[in-house]
Amino acid sequence: MSKPVVLLFAGQGAQKVGMGKDLAESFPSVRALFDQADAAIGYSLTQMMFEGPMEELTKTSRCQPALYAHGLACLNVLKEKVPGLQVAATAGLSLGEFTAHAAAGTFDFATGLNLVFQRGSFMEEACEQTKGAMLAMLGGEESAIRELAAECDVDVANLNAPGQIVLSGSVDGINAAAAKAKDKGIKRAIPLPVAGAYHSRLMKSAQDKLAAALASAAIAEPTVPVVCNYEARAVKTPDEIRATLTAQVTGSVRWVESMQALRAAGHELFIELGPDATLAGLMGKIDKTAKVISIKDLASLEAAVAELNA
Known part of the structure; x- marks a missing residue:
């Protein structure tokens, strides 16, 4: 294929029991990625993703690394199936912004996984304290x-x-x-059925802890533009990436402006990578002329590959 695409990654709330299971059974690369995640975190994240229970998977400290791993697994198999995939930019809703950075090469899989695991844990602690x-x-x-x-x-x-x-x-x-x-x-x-007040001043303790984690993380300039939630613009330097990922914890997720910025830059084709099609639904309300293909499992992957290779 020759048409450039923008990758979109899901945020908290998109998690589903069974997420990634059929991909892991069909692709050794996905199984290896999930095994790496389990080993790094120190418990079977994938068992929770595949079997639940939903109450456990929904915990902030669990669903954030689960969504990160799932989004990048979907991207890996998409690249296997569509070797000519041209990624022009990335973006992600809240937690998904970390996945977007990993997809753009800002940090490697392990670094991003560690950051989102810490972010989820810090936010969960803040929810319990407020x-x-x-x-x-x-x-x-x-x-x-x-x-x-x-x-x-x-x-x-x-x-x-x-x-x-x-x-x-x-x-x-x-x-x-x-x-x-x-x-x-x-x-x-x-x-909303959530554990606390995300993206509000009540998350200040989580923001401060994440800032420290980001300060010591290896962060590079992304290979393609990554549009950040906090300022609804592409970020490039490691310093501004650290700053916007930190500010996002208590700041507003400006998703409408982020998508409008990507459309204004001329991007027409978007691929959503996550367990549901929430971002496609939001784009339908933001700009009906944009095309969004959602990939969440094996069936939707095959349908997307057929469409992209057509």
Whole structure:
């Protein structure tokens, strides 16, 4: 194939019991990658991915390395099947930004795995130390949602798509925001089933610990542009990569602007690598003219390969 592609990687919440199992059974390279992950972490991450239980897989310290390993496994087999794959840029939602950096050569698989394992553990600790919650706001103007967040002393965590913004903060603040949502013209306010207030100031302890981990990690300039969540632009130098990955822990995920920046740069074809098709769904709301192919398992891989080689 000759058309360049942008790789997109899933964030927390995309995990599914059974993720990667059929790929590991079909591709020795995937089995080897998963074995490497198990050995590095010190427990059978892959058994949890393949068999669950979902409650355990959903834990922040578990799902983040699981999603990282799964995304890169999908990429490895895609490259095996499509040797001429031209990657023009990468991006990932929240945790997925680390996977995007690994795909772009910012750090090797082992370094990235260690970082996401630590990130997930630090965030899990922060959730246990604080009383936080998250709230999805569907419909309504961004300005009204930001006003509501300020009034309730909570943070804007995710700008996922037009009409889909997530607030994050203290339980009391989130409850207040939910109660006032309709007054601000917001159609629905849906509490999210999460362990804490991700991408809010309540994650400050996790941010500080991750900054230290990133400071000692081997980080290189990526081989292709990686669009960061925090500033919705491509980052290049190791210093700005460390800074934006750190800031992202308490900062907003500016996914809409990130995708718009990639479209404005002329990118038309995107490949989502993760256990579900969430990012394709978001792109459908952000820019219907963009093409997104989702790869999550063996069947979707084969369908994608046939489409890319057509």
